Amino acid sequence: MNAFDPGRIRADFPILSERPYGKPLIYFDNAASSQKPKSVIDAITEYYSHSNANIHRGVHYLSQKASEAYDAVRVALKDFLNAPSEDEIVFVRGTTEAVNLVAATFGRTHVQAGDEVLISAMEHHSNIVPWQMLCEEKGAKLRVIPIDDHGQLRLDQVDNLITERTRIVSLVHVSNSLGTINPVKEVIRLAHAKGVPVFVDGAQSTAHFQVDVQDLDADFFAFSGHKILGPTGIGVLYGKRALLESMPPYQGGGEMIRSVSFERTTYNDIPLRFEAGTPNIAGVIALGEALRYWESIDRDTAVQWENTLLAHATVALQGISGVQLIGTAAEKASVLSFVIDEVNALDAGMYLDTKGIAVRTGHHCTEPVMHRFGIPGTIRASFMFYNTLEEIDEFVNHLHGAIRLLRPLNA
Amino acid sequence: MEAIEQEIIDDFALFDTWEDKYQYIIELGQKLPVFNPEFKTDDYRIKGCQSSVWLDASYSDGRIVFYADSDSTFVKGEIALLMKVLSGRTPQEILDAKLEFIDSIGLRQHMAVTRANGLNAMVKQMKAYALAHSAN
Numbered sequence: 177m178n179a180f181d182p183g184r185i186r187a188d189f190p191i192l193s194e195r196p197y198g199k200p201l202i203y204f205d206n207a208a209s210s211q212k213p214k215s216v217i218d219a220i221t222e223y224y225s226h227s228n229a230n231i232h233r234g235v236h237y238l239s240q241k242a243s244e245a246y247d248a249v250r251v252a253l254k255d256f257l258n259a260p261s262e263d264e265i266v267f268v269r270g271t272t273e274a275v276n277l278v279a280a281t282f283g284r285t286h287v288q289a290g291d292e293v294l295i296s297a298m299e300h301h302s303n304i305v306p307w308q309m310l311c312e313e314k315g316a317k318l319r320v321i322p323i324d325d326h327g328q329l330r331l332d333q334v335d336n337l338i339t340e341r342t343r344i345v346s347l348v349h350v351s352n353s354l355g356t357i358n359p360v361k362e363v364i365r366l367a368h369a370k371g372v373p374v375f376v377d378g379a380q381s382t383a384h385f386q387v388d389v390q391d392l393d394a395d396f397f398a399f400s401g402h403k404i405l406g407p408t409g410i411g412v413l414y415g416k417r418a419l420l421e422s423m424p425p426y427q428g429g430g431e432m433i434r435s436v437s438f439e440r441t442t443y444n445d446i447p448l449r450f451e452a453g454t455p456n457i458a459g460v461i462a463l464g465e466a467l468r469y470w471e472s473i474d475r476d477t478a479v480q481w482e483n484t485l486l487a488h489a490t491v492a493l494q495g496i497s498g499v500q501l502i503g504t505a506a507e508k509a510s511v512l513s514f515v516i517d518e519v520n521a522l523d524a525g526m527y528l529d530t531k532g533i534a535v536r537t538g539h540h541c542t543e544p545v546m547h548r549f550g551i552p553g554t555i556r557a558s559f560m561f562y563n564t565l566e567e568i569d570e571f572v573n574h575l576h577g578a579i580r581l582l583r584p585l586n587a
Numbered sequence: 588m589e590a591i592e593q594e595i596i597d598d599f600a601l602f603d604t605w606e607d608k609y610q611y612i613i614e615l616g617q618k619l620p621v622f623n624p625e626f627k628t629d630d631y632r633i634k635g636c637q638s639s640v641w642l643d644a645s646y647s648d649g650r651i652v653f654y655a656d657s658d659s660t661f662v663k664g665e666i667a668l669l670m671k672v673l674s675g676r677t678p679q680e681i682l683d684a685k686l687e688f689i690d691s692i693g694l695r696q697h698m699a700v701t702r703a704n705g706l707n708a709m710v711k712q713m714k715a716y717a718l719a720h721s722a723n
Contacts, residue, residue: 197605520659522638523613530606552639552658581613582660 180481182564185473188213189562199532202567207352207511207558208536209402210383212466216405219465223458230454232431246457249464250447256467257397258388259414266420266447267455270411271379272302274398275346277413277450278375279306281423282396283344289315292341294372296321296329296358297548298351301541303377307346316343323548327354327503334363338370345374349381353540353556354503355486355511357381361392368393373419379403383560384509385479389414401459406466410459413450420446427452478561482510485559485568492572498579502554513540513554516575519582521555527578533571588680591672592688599692608693609661616663619670622656633708638662640709644716650675651716655709665694665706673713681717686710 186192189211194201203211223245229238231246254262268274283306287293293307297320304318311318321337322330329347338345345367350357364374373395381387382399389397396419401410415423425432425443429452434442443449489512493499498517516524525537538553539546546553557571602608622641631641638659645652653674655666672688673681689695689706 520638520661522659523661526609526661530604530609581610584617 180474180477180561182481182562186562186564188215188469190214190217192562196532196534197530202531202533202563202571204557204559204563204567204571205534205536206383206560206563207380207403207540207556209408210405210560211562212405212407213469215469216407216462216465219462220407220458223461227461228458231457242457242461245461245464246455249460249467252464252467253412256382256470257412257414258390260390261417263446264414264417264420266413266415266450267460268398268411268413268450269409269456270400270402271377271398272400274396274411274413275303275375275377276306277426278344278346278396278398278415279310281426281450282373282419283307283310284314285422285424287311287314287316287343290341291316291343292319292339293317294319294321294337294342294345296347297323298327298329298354298356298358298542298545299346299348300352300377300379301543302379303346303348304544317341320544321347323356323545326505327351327356327545328505329356329358329363331359331362335366338367338372340370342367342370342372345372346377347374348377348379349387350378350384350509350511351503351542351545352380352511353513353542353545353554354505355508355513355558356503356505357507357509359507360394364393364395373416380509380511384482386475395419401463401466404466405469406463407459410456410463415446417446420450423450425452426450429453431455473561481561482559485563485565486510486512488565489557489559489568489572492568493575496572496575496579498583499575502549502551510559511556512558513556515551515554516579516583518584519579521553523582524555524575524578527581528571528574531574531577533574535571588672588676588684592686595668595671595688596691612664612668613660614664615667616657616660616665619656619663619667620654622654626654627656633705633712638705640666640705642709642712642716644713646716646720649677651678651681651720653713653716662705666709669709669713676717678717678721682714682721684714 191211227242229242231243250262250265253265287310293311308318319337321334347360347363349360360376367374375396376394378397378399383404395416397414399412402408432444432449432452434444493514500515502513521537525535528535536556626643627641631643633640633642638657640657643654653670657663
């Protein structure tokens with residue numbers, strides 16, 4: 177028996193009691209966005225009710241209270257990622273902005289014509305397009321680490337693909353469309369052996385297992401708050417101090433400056449150099465509350481429970497004739513992507529919606545992955561520790577119903 | 588044309604739930620006449636739809652007849668509804684059609700913006716055919 181009690185945990189998440197179309201909500205779209213515990217929702221109201229003020233410059237009571245709460249989250253994030261210093265934690269809107277920030281600052285100053293940027297074939301569009309834009313601007317080349325038929329990184333090819341022209345490697349930690357957990361530590365070791373820094377897209381990993389940026393030796397690591405029980409519009413970029421200090425600012429504005437005159441502006445130290453304008457203070461404080469929630473649960477047991485859910489769902493889907501799993505890596509986290517013979521993914525997704533079941537259909541912002549497998553898109557169920565085995569059984573039942581309705585009769 | 592729109596609105600009024608509406612649209616999609624696979628090319632493909640949609644039209648005796656297909660049965664059902672109203676009409680009738688039934692039957696509320704855009708793209712393409720023939 178598993179000691180983890182999702183029944184108790186579920187009570188912390190008000191939205192899980194919703195009844196779409198009068199049916200109990202089954203929320204299997206966690207890879208797109210996680211739900212929020214009540215404490216995180218309350219933190220936003222609490223902030224606006226009792227602490228709202230602009231931070232870092234006000235001399236008054238509220239501003240100091242808000243600034244203290246805000247700064248404390250940076251320290252909590254340092255601990256969450258086991259970063260050496262809170263100065264290496266930059267607040268951004270989300271993982272997408274973090275990639276754009278690094279491409280536009282580190283990338284612009286280090287990548288020149290003829291250089292190379294190395295990514296993988298399973299990247300989210302957010303970790304493709306900013307690098308592609310940089311490469312176009314600079315006349316550099318975007319190179320791609322291939323994946324195998326299970327959706328696993330071809331680690332054997334990585335060493336050859338890191339050349340003397342490679343300026344940065346940017347790799348997803350956990351694939352959002354395949355669920356594959358990538359051997360980022362090994363890739364980082366190979367890259368560092370050639371003096372190349374590595375950016376890790378942690379959008380899908382931080383919600384599912386503990387990340388230690390020092391153990392990985394990642395040069396940059398980014399994730400989005402809303403995927404780890406926090407609010408939307410707030411995310412984190414970790415960068416090694418020496419790299420961040422060598423980078424020019426991203427956007428100009430308030431907070432990021434030391435002094436401004438019409439002749440010359442001097443810039444603030446890290447991390448504020450990268451945080452122009454009034455930040456998402458409420459978002460940061462609510463993200464801090466999400467971190468507190470993570471501390472309150474037994475993470476090892478939560479990981480085990482998610483693995484139990486994934487294994488249960490995998491076996492159930494493999495038992496349905498015509499269902500083909502996309503992404504069968506040995507190491508996976510909480511994502512189950514699949515196609516059904518002669519059943520359109522969108523039609524099946526809408527059918528499940530009529531039953532109150534939330535899944536994602538389509539290419540999941542990873543079109544190259546879909547091309548690799550020769551499919552237009554998949555149905556994706558993605559789990560969180562608050563999901564249950566009963567929900568999976570219900571989902572599988574309705575999937576049978578979808579197939580009965582949608583598969584052509586003469587097939 | 589209003590009479591046919593009203594007929595569709597009345598049909599949908601019989602369904603209380605989204606589940607029933609969905610099933611009905613799927614049935615319509617399954618009954619949509621088979622599309623000549625030769626026309627399933629990029630030339631006939633409508634851009635802006637999450638699913639692949641192909642649309643062709645013929646013009647004779649002052650009327651336009653539409654032929655369409657999709658890889659999604661639900662989208663085929665939506666096409667069937669549009670064709671009920673627009674196919675076999677004069678170019679001017681098609682151009683003037685307001686298609687208020689789409690909102691009345693509550694179809695848009697179940698669509699993400701990207702899908703509603705797909706429906707708009709289909710209507711736009713049908714009207715583009717009509718515009719091309721309205722000068723005739």
